[in-house]
Amino acid sequence: MDTVAALDVGGTTIKAALLDAQLGILEERQVPTARGADGTALAAQVTSLVREMGGGTSVRAVGVVVPGIVDEEARVARFSANLDWRDVPFGSLLESRLGLPVAFGHDVSAGGLAEFRVGAGQGCADAAFVAVGTGIAAALLLDGRIYRAHGLAGEIGHIDVGHSLRCGCGAVGCLEASASASAVARLYSERAGRVVDGALPVIDLARDGDPVASAVVSEAVDGLARGLRTLLTLLGPEVIVLGGGLFAAGEYVVAPLRERLAASLTFQRMPELRVAKLGPEAGRLGAGLLALDLLARRTGGGGGGWVVLFCVGGME
Structure with missing residues (x-):
């Protein structure tokens, strides 16, 4: 050993x-x-x-x-x-x-390295691991090698997805400001007037028919579909592994994300979306x-x- x-x-x-x-x-x-x-x-x-x-x-x-x-x-x-x-x-x-x-x-x-080697991304040469937690970032596997660009690659959370919210980085429209787990919790708390601890309680409320929670989750999924479309257009991964707290909800989030992403594509290859295993x-x-x-x-x-x-x- x-x-x-x-x-x-x-x-x-x-x-x-x-x-x-x-x-x-x-x-x-x-x-x-x-x-x-x-x-x-x-x-x-x-x-x-x-x-x-x-x-x-x-x-x-x-x-x-x-x-x-x-x-x-x-x-x-x-x-x-x-x-x-x-x-x-x-x-x-x-x-x-x-x-x-x-x-x-x-x-x-x-985390992406682990998922690519021993988790949900095994067997891929071109893949991305997208972690949606406090922020949003991606690990990129290109031709079988992790691509890092001195730490600057994979900042998918700062793709402009077209909203008017200001991100912690200082820009407006960043994916992270509308679709991260922390953003989902913050936006629901602001709109509903009650504090929630994380994204999963918001998803549970959406499942139960809460209209505010449903709107927040839907906006997050829309943003993620836009961000992933940009990732696909640039790099064309065959598999995207979805990790972080938001995807603990499984198909409740992944199914609409898959549908909205597929509907937005023209020439891009639709990747297989897998929930992280680790x-x-x-x-x-x-x-x-x-x-x-x-x-x-x-x-x-x-x-x-x-x-x-x-x-x-x-x-x-």
């Missing part, structure tokens, strides 16, 4: 797991995320967790994934609103503390895969030991 430590860094919690080389969970923990704009507090926290987990077993590599804009080649978080980070070289920062190789990536990209574990498993890949590159695939995997926050 190979020995790696992997992190998925978000704004609230760290989920940590000890994995074997087949991604089997041997031990797991969850702790609050240490905050700090320069990343040193989190690096110290992760260092302690890596050393604590595994019962003294020597961890041989570390994988880290975070939300935001991540330059994986430079191992720098260019921007992460959830962590209040700008240009934080977290890969080298953590590596200097641990004295171990560190792989650094993006949480949705890592759920909230996708980012964590993807972080583990990044670490295992790094270890394989540096050792030629040999070695033994454990995998320590950390998910901080993620794609809820």
